[in-house]
Amino acid sequence: MNPADKDRIAASLAKIMAMMCVRNTGLETLHAGTVPVTQTGDYADVFVLDAAGRRIPWAEVSHLDDDRMRDLMREIVNRLYTFHVSCDDPGFLQRADRWMTVSKKWDEPELDRKFLGVIGYGPGEAEK
Structure with a gap:
């Protein structure tokens, strides 16, 4: 397979998997909340007042606890597995094609070199 075809297929697969396996999960619950108003544009002027009376800067607030993160990751892993x-399955592929229409409107993916660094992999290492 030539590199251009490989990249095109990988990009399409990444977008369809993100659309079908990550969208419409618990992530949507996090996204559905009220967005605070900021006058500075960077939320430096937004604070959360918790039940203990602590005034926490927006940038330092955890927006999900360990249980919610665990549930979200389980849901995404289960969808990826499925x-x-x-x-x-031909029926599944037909439905995936319908979802592909929506995901084609998304930006093209880019190689995430930071991710490769985190897992200790550099391009070309497979040939070593």
């Missing part, structure tokens, strides 16, 4: 085990 996607992979269903990807050879």
